Amino acid sequence: MIKLSRRKFIRLLGATGTVSALGTLGVTLGGCSGKPGAGPRVVVVGGGFGGATCAKYLRRFNPSIQVTLVERNASFVTCPFSNTVLGGLQDMDSIQHSYDALRMQHGVKVLQDQVTAIDPAGNRVTLQGGGELEYDRLVVSPGIDFRWDSIEGLDESTSDTIPHAWKAGPQTITLRSQLETMADGGVVIIAPPDNPFRCPPGPYERASLIVNYLKTYKPRSKLLILDAKDKFSKQGLFMQAWEQLYPGMIEWVKGSDGGKIYRVDAANRTLHPEIGDPVTADVINFIPPQQAGAIVHAAGLVNADGWCPVDQRTFASTLQPNIHVIGDASIAGKMPKSGFAANSQAKVCAAAIVSELGGTAMPDPSYVNTCYSLVAPDYGISVAAVYRLQDGKIVKVEGSGGVSPMDVPAEYRRDEARYARGWYQSITQDAFG
Amino acid sequence: MLVSNTTFRGLLVALAIGLLTTLQVQADEISRATLLSISCAGCHGTDGKSPGSIPVIGGKSSDFIATALRQFSSGERAGTVMGRHATGYTDEEIQLIADYFAGR
Numbered sequence: 390m391i392k393l394s395r396r397k398f399i400r401l402l403g404a405t406g407t408v409s410a411l412g413t414l415g416v417t418l419g420g421c422s423g424k425p426g427a428g429p430r431v432v433v434v435g436g437g438f439g440g441a442t443c444a445k446y447l448r449r450f451n452p453s454i455q456v457t458l459v460e461r462n463a464s465f466v467t468c469p470f471s472n473t474v475l476g477g478l479q480d481m482d483s484i485q486h487s488y489d490a491l492r493m494q495h496g497v498k499v500l501q502d503q504v505t506a507i508d509p510a511g512n513r514v515t516l517q518g519g520g521e522l523e524y525d526r527l528v529v530s531p532g533i534d535f536r537w538d539s540i541e542g543l544d545e546s547t548s549d550t551i552p553h554a555w556k557a558g559p560q561t562i563t564l565r566s567q568l569e570t571m572a573d574g575g576v577v578i579i580a581p582p583d584n585p586f587r588c589p590p591g592p593y594e595r596a597s598l599i600v601n602y603l604k605t606y607k608p609r610s611k612l613l614i615l616d617a618k619d620k621f622s623k624q625g626l627f628m629q630a631w632e633q634l635y636p637g638m639i640e641w642v643k644g645s646d647g648g649k650i651y652r653v654d655a656a657n658r659t660l661h662p663e664i665g666d667p668v669t670a671d672v673i674n675f676i677p678p679q680q681a682g683a684i685v686h687a688a689g690l691v692n693a694d695g696w697c698p699v700d701q702r703t704f705a706s707t708l709q710p711n712i713h714v715i716g717d718a719s720i721a722g723k724m725p726k727s728g729f730a731a732n733s734q735a736k737v738c739a740a741a742i743v744s745e746l747g748g749t750a751m752p753d754p755s756y757v758n759t760c761y762s763l764v765a766p767d768y769g770i771s772v773a774a775v776y777r778l779q780d781g782k783i784v785k786v787e788g789s790g791g792v793s794p795m796d797v798p799a800e801y802r803r804d805e806a807r808y809a810r811g812w813y814q815s816i817t818q819d820a821f822g
Numbered sequence: 823m824l825v826s827n828t829t830f831r832g833l834l835v836a837l838a839i840g841l842l843t844t845l846q847v848q849a850d851e852i853s854r855a856t857l858l859s860i861s862c863a864g865c866h867g868t869d870g871k872s873p874g875s876i877p878v879i880g881g882k883s884s885d886f887i888a889t890a891l892r893q894f895s896s897g898e899r900a901g902t903v904m905g906r907h908a909t910g911y912t913d914e915e916i917q918l919i920a921d922y923f924a925g926r
């Protein structure tokens with residue numbers, strides 16, 4: 390017996406030229422693409438950085454493909470730049486994006502609904518609003534969900550008192566209003582999780598912009614970072630900037646020094662570390678450990694760690710046929726879980742699907758990421774890398790990438806802050822515009 | 823899908839399904855230049871038409887773009903982040919990318 394996937398088979402056909410030969414015979418079969426004559430159907434689950442970009446680029450690469458994007462919310466609130474909202478620098482409207490351009494300019498059918506089940510064997514998904522969608526290829530970009538059971542005392546209901554604000558939207562507003570209500574002299578705690586998690590520099594950018602707000606409005610206050618880890622992204626740059634901009638206001642406690650929390654007492658706003666005494670604060674932002682978005686678990690798309698293994702060249706699931714997983718939910722070699730990475734992966738995935746459906750070969754892909762962080766409104770830093778495939782894994786191109794230099798003039802930081810905003814405008818245009 | 827070596831019928835079904843999809847997509851092959859260049863859009867905007875503070879590169883001359891990338895890569899031209907990106911591409915790739923954006 391040979392196990393021959395449809396994908397491989399198409400490639401085989403493409404390679405031998407049988408496709409065009411048989412194509413002229415006009416052979417058709419019902420049941421694959423719905424209406425005869427209509428192009429193949431790709432359903433995309435999740436209209437975030439990965440899903441929106443993928444839907445748009447599928448249509449740009451090949452307008453004969455019917456693309457349906459299913460997203461539970463009417464519009465998308467970005468996590469990127471939500472820390473500026475927490476710091477009072479921007480409002481919620483400025484980080485919200487509609488799906489109008491995808492609908493009107495790119496011909497994507499956008500459904501506001503929730504996918505409640507994926508049936509890999511039947512090539513279809515079930516919608517909460519009723520009905521099913523059949524697909525020829527499915528792209529899943531559901532982002533993350535939390536492992537509530539990994540911390541005692543923490544569950545979805547405690548996030549009203551102890552917000553995570555790690556999905557932007559109502560949670561961002563909750564945390565912001567707690568910061569506004571807090572009296573001068575209060576203590577804020579941010580508790581970041583262990584790796585891997587969405588946006589490695591995110592908690593530290595958040596600490597910076599919250600303290601930038603406190604420094605002006607509540608200058609006797611303090612911010613404590615109780616970290617599950619012993620080191621973090623762009624650590625040298627962040628710490629240098631904190632000393633310079635916010636002396637004495639931010640304290641970082643590493644995991645092995647009592648930063649790692651095992652229990653949360655939400656009612657008393659108290660955290661219990663593995664080492665040392667419980668710590669009480671006025672505002673606590675607990676960022677729980679994470680896993681791939683809920684929808685992929687029942688569909689058999691995750692490994693034992695709760696993330697989705699994929700062919701890193703095409704983002705095709707290695708566990709289920711005809712399904713691709715991109716963005717935070719996927720295991721993408723050395724790439725971090727970032728909006729930029731999801732955007733880059735989405736384009737590679739779109740190219741892979743279009744090539745596969747068209748029976749053409751896809752050249753070797755190239756991937757990219759840059760995470761900008763604002764430490765203050767006019768102080769930006771970044772970490773960047775270009776990636777390629779090596780032995781089936783996404784790895785950094787040697788000699789490329791790296792973090793912003795230490796000890797540069799204020800001008801340089803100002804330029805990076807300006808480019809961080811430029812990046813936000815470009816990537817949201819590339820995904821939603 | 824499971825296709826046994828001996829079951830010709832299975833093979834035909836596979837063939838027909840594969841065929842159907844391929845019949846309906848008249849795709850041009852996606853070029854190396856495209857795959858390399860679309861990764862720049864995260865910062866420079868779709869087709870290099872940046873809406874914000876990052877420079878527009880779509881429609882600039884191939885010479886201008888290639889020279890800029892080579893100079894960022896060698897360090898001859900200073901920048902904040904482009905040095906860290908330009909070093910990720912070979913000279914041949916830089917030419918492909920420059921030609922791609924020149925045509926946008």
Ligand SMILES: Cc1cc2nc3c(=O)[nH]c(=O)nc-3n(C[C@H](O)[C@H](O)[C@H](O)COP(=O)(O)OP(=O)(O)OC[C@H]3O[C@@H](n4cnc5c(N)ncnc54)[C@H](O)[C@@H]3O)c2cc1C
Binds near residue numbers: 438440462503728
């Ligand atoms: C505070 C913070 C700051 C950040 N800053 C940056 C930054 O500066 N730069 C950067 O690159 N990244 C940043 N990130 C990371 C970035 O937000 C994520 O990596 C990115 O959103 C991942 O994209 P995605 O497509 O995987 O998931 P998402 O963008 O989260 O999109 C998932 C979408 O799927 C929808 N969905 C999920 N399940 C279903 C379902 N069953 N049915 C229908 N819809 C569904 C969700 O509603 C959501 O809209 C930041 C993150 C945080 C928390």
